[in-house]
Amino acid sequence: MSKLIDLKNINKYYKLKDSKLHVLKDINLTIEQGDFLMIMGKSGSGKTTLLNLLGFLDHFDMGEYIFNGKDVTHLNENERSELRNSYMGFIFQQFHLIDSLSIGQNVELPLLYKEGSNKSKRERACLVEKYLDTVGLLHKEKQSPSQLSGGQQQRIAIARALINNPYVILADEPTGALDSQTSEEIMNILKKLNEENKTIIMVTHDDDLTKYASKVIHLKDGVIIKVD
Amino acid sequence: MSIINLIKTSIYSLKSHKLRVFLTMIGIIIGISSVISIMSVGNGLKVKMNESMADTSANKINVKFEPENVDADLTLIEPFSKSDSYSLKTVAGVEKVEESKDIQGMGGYTSGDAAYFDKKTFIGLEDYDYKEVKIKYGRSFKKSENSKKLIMLDYKSAEKLFGSPEKAIGCGITVNGVIYEVTGVLEKEGAFSLTGGTSYISKESKDDMNADTAIASLDVYIKNGEDKEKVFESIKKELVASHPNLKGEYKLQDPQATTKIFEQIIGYLTAFIALISGISLFVGGIGVMNIMYVSVTERKREIGIRRAIGAKPKSILLQFLIEAVMVTGLGGLLGILFGFIFCKIIGIFMPFPPVMSAESVIGATAISVIIGIIFGIIPAINASKMDPIKAIYN
Numbered sequence: 001m002s003k004l005i006d007l008k009n010i011n012k013y014y015k016l017k018d019s020k021l022h023v024l025k026d027i028n029l030t031i032e033q034g035d036f037l038m039i040m041g042k043s044g045s046g047k048t049t050l051l052n053l054l055g056f057l058d059h060f061d062m063g064e065y066i067f068n069g070k071d072v073t074h075l076n077e078n079e080r081s082e083l084r085n086s087y088m089g090f091i092f093q094q095f096h097l098i099d100s101l102s103i104g105q106n107v108e109l110p111l112l113y114k115e116g117s118n119k120s121k122r123e124r125a126c127l128v129e130k131y132l133d134t135v136g137l138l139h140k141e142k143q144s145p146s147q148l149s150g151g152q153q154q155r156i157a158i159a160r161a162l163i164n165n166p167y168v169i170l171a172d173e174p175t176g177a178l179d180s181q182t183s184e185e186i187m188n189i190l191k192k193l194n195e196e197n198k199t200i201i202m203v204t205h206d207d208d209l210t211k212y213a214s215k216v217i218h219l220k221d222g223v224i225i226k227v228d
Numbered sequence: 229m230s231i232i233n234l235i236k237t238s239i240y241s242l243k244s245h246k247l248r249v250f251l252t253m254i255g256i257i258i259g260i261s262s263v264i265s266i267m268s269v270g271n272g273l274k275v276k277m278n279e280s281m282a283d284t285s286a287n288k289i290n291v292k293f294e295p296e297n298v299d300a301d302l303t304l305i306e307p308f309s310k311s312d313s314y315s316l317k318t319v320a321g322v323e324k325v326e327e328s329k330d331i332q333g334m335g336g337y338t339s340g341d342a343a344y345f346d347k348k349t350f351i352g353l354e355d356y357d358y359k360e361v362k363i364k365y366g367r368s369f370k371k372s373e374n375s376k377k378l379i380m381l382d383y384k385s386a387e388k389l390f391g392s393p394e395k396a397i398g399c400g401i402t403v404n405g406v407i408y409e410v411t412g413v414l415e416k417e418g419a420f421s422l423t424g425g426t427s428y429i430s431k432e433s434k435d436d437m438n439a440d441t442a443i444a445s446l447d448v449y450i451k452n453g454e455d456k457e458k459v460f461e462s463i464k465k466e467l468v469a470s471h472p473n474l475k476g477e478y479k480l481q482d483p484q485a486t487t488k489i490f491e492q493i494i495g496y497l498t499a500f501i502a503l504i505s506g507i508s509l510f511v512g513g514i515g516v517m518n519i520m521y522v523s524v525t526e527r528k529r530e531i532g533i534r535r536a537i538g539a540k541p542k543s544i545l546l547q548f549l550i551e552a553v554m555v556t557g558l559g560g561l562l563g564i565l566f567g568f569i570f571c572k573i574i575g576i577f578m579p580f581p582p583v584m585s586a587e588s589v590i591g592a593t594a595i596s597v598i599i600g601i602i603f604g605i606i607p608a609i610n611a612s613k614m615d616p617i618k619a620i621y622n
Binding site for chain 2: 048052055057058077078081082084085086090092096097098100101105109110112113114160164
């Protein structure tokens with residue numbers, strides 16, 4: 001196992017009107033290739049902020065971020081976008097599919113934003129089919145997201161997160177809006193991906209889900225209080 | 229993202245708001261179609277004018293004389309003589325010389341002083357083309373009488389010379405010193421008649437009359453490839469030499485120059501009116517800007533999602549910019565179409581058909597695209613600068 005992510009003394013503040021909110025305090029975290037990391041904590045503990053920070057969506061004020069052996073602390077927006085596109089796959093609680101696009105187009109989207117990739121239309125269609133198959137929703141390309149159930153939409157979102165074959169899957173309470181049975185289906189897909197050596201970082205406040213994790217960190221008021 | 233995919237993306241999102249897009253487009257459609265129509269009417273006017281001036285050949289110049297004393301009577305000064313027509317032919321570059329018969333722009337119209345004993349009046353004269361005229365008293369003269377000095381007097385002149393017009397029939401009056409017999413008096417013309425009435429004489433009589441009057445100017449036809457100015461200078465020298473004691477100057481009148489000035493004026497007017505109707509384009513552009521702001525706000529989450537899966541700010545900017553340009557571009561094309569239809573309709577009611585030029589079509593397309601860029605760029609920049617976190621978790 002190789003070190004994929006290394007956070008050193010990360011601090012982050014939110015600027016309020018006349019004060020600063022210290023959301024992350026001296027976070028030190030190492031994530032290995034193939035980990036299934038869960039970030040637990042109450043709402044407001046800073047867990048989503050930490051996840052977005054790991055996924056190059058959010059910035060931090062102090063500290064150092066080493067990703068895959070490279071210092072990514074001071075990157076501009078374009079470089080961060082490229083890293084997100086190539087190495088990160090996002091899954092959100094509310095699925096966040098684009099309604100004006102079909103299922104196939106939603107899944108295909110990260111391929112279109114990939115810099116320097118000149119995959120033909122047919123190659124892209126092949127990949128879309130492959131990952132729709134992975135999440136068990138083959139032959140739904142032409143449908144619109146609104147025609148699918150929540151669980152199905154989340155599976156489409158997973159397919160979208162996977163299509164660029166990223167190093168890390170970042171999931172922000174992926175089962176938060178689903179009933180327990182569909183939750184289990186989603187968790188099984190993630191577990192299977194993890195068994196195929198995909199690194200998964202997931203935010204949750206559901207203790208029942210920790211059984212899937214290889215490593216759990218507990219956050220409270222921006223501080224890591226426990227690592228299992 | 230490649231341009232093709234960006235365009236596709238824009239088409240998808242425009243498709244999902246068809247009505248809104250169409251309403252936004254109306255402003256552009258109205259603007260472009262009115263600009264196109266006005267430009268086409270202006271063009272049509274130019275073309276019509278060129279057609280009517282076509283008989284003034286490109287090689288023709290008009291030499292006239294401008295006396296120092298503006299009131300001087302040209303008949304007395306005689307700046308041109310019959311012999312000039314022959315002597316000028318020898319000037320290098322001259323093809324042909326003709327006496328200009330008509331006062332420019334007045335057609336076959338001339339004028340003369342009519343007198344009956346002690347009463348005098350100034351009359352407008354035209355040659356009678358033997359078509360029907362409205363006779364009040366007496367009769368019109370026949371073609372067989374064309375060599376006789378006969379006149380059909382207009383009502384007002386008859387009134388002035390004879391008191392009551394019916395008394396004029398059969399009487400002789402002098403016009404420019406020649407005696408004419410009045411065969412008829414014409415019906416009274418409308419109160420708004422510009423000429424104040426026209427009397428008719430036969431063409432032969434009129435030519436006789438003109439033969440006596442001074443030559444007002446000369447039409448000189450210049451050989452192909454010769455410089456008008458240079459030839460005119462030699463003509464001027466020649467004329468000054470043969471008319472040594474004249475106070476005044478020979479001047480060149482290039483009929484084409486007049487046409488060009490008119491063309492220029494029409495061009496300016498067209499541009500001016502087109503500019504005014506262009507204001508509606510500006511209003512349309514504001515509409516586009518407004519709708520783009522709404523669109524950016526509405527699709528905040530979509531922007532966030534796109535950024536999360538790796539869209540660069542530039543991609544987002546282009547996506548919204550292309551959307552705006554597509555709205556105005558399509559509006560522009562529809563505007564051109566409507567402008568074309570409009571021109572066809574105007575053509576039915578106008579004495580000259582509007583002419584839609586390729587330049588105005590290309591110009592209109594370019595303008596609508598530019599409007600899209602100008603009014604779409606700020607909302608698009610806003611969209612691209614949006615913080616992905618805030619956009620997603622709003």
